[in-house]
Amino acid sequence: xxSDVLEGTTLxxxxxxxxxxxxxxxxDITRNAELSSxxxxxHHLSKLENLGLIEKDRYSRYxxxxxxxxxxxxxxGRRLVPRLMVYSFFFVGVFIAEVSVILLSLVxxxxxxxxxxxxxxxLTFVSMLLFIKEGSWLHRKLNPKHTDKK
Numbered sequence: 001x002x003s004d005v006l007e008g009t010t011l012x013x014x015x016x017x018x019x020x021x022x023x024x025x026x027x028d029i030t031r032n033a034e035l036s037s038x039x040x041x042x043h044h045l046s047k048l049e050n051l052g053l054i055e056k057d058r059y060s061r062y063x064x065x066x067x068x069x070x071x072x073x074x075x076x077g078r079r080l081v082p083r084l085m086v087y088s089f090f091f092v093g094v095f096i097a098e099v100s101v102i103l104l105s106l107v108x109x110x111x112x113x114x115x116x117x118x119x120x121x122x123l124t125f126v127s128m129l130l131f132i133k134e135g136s137w138l139h140r141k142l143n144p145k146h147t148d149k150k
Contacts, residue, residue, distance in 0.1 A: 006070050009033065013044040015080050015142055017054055023061035072138070080142060085135030091128035098124055 006014060016032045017024060024032075030041040045062055048054045054062045073080045098121040105111040 006068070009035070009040070010044045010047050011070065012142055013041065014048055014053060017048070017062055017064050018067060018080065019078050020064075023057055023059075023063040025059075025061050029062070073142075082135045082138035082142070084131050085139060088128060088131035088135050091124055091131055095121070095124045095128050 012033045013029055013035075016029055020028075026038050026041045026045065029035070029045065030038050033041070033044075035041050035044075045054065045056075049056060049062070053065055053068060055065050056062055067075060069075075070080060072083050074083055074086055075081075098117070101111075102113055102118070102121065105113045
């Protein structure tokens, strides 16, 4: 399957089906993916069905046949998380470690922090913010409602 097939609204519909614990109807997809109409939902569901990713039961509800890898995203259980968000967690960890070293230098007199370490800490902070911002944007784009089923 081409990586260009699972993107945009089709990817959002696919993610809604993966998150569901049970087969979902067209109205559920329309609501959860914030689509303009059920006909738009039908269009994207038909695409996914033709790709063999979902199947329709006798009650016209759709269920997942199997998860596939999606460019730029990582699966965590039933959640599709932007890879940029995973990278942001790395930078959060590095930033916490760097701030810990700076705070430790305030307590331990023999530990001297040079200006280039402070510059690198600031660079880590900016990188962390950029990855969080871009990852959050991709996450909101994929999950318009940004809510779990009650």
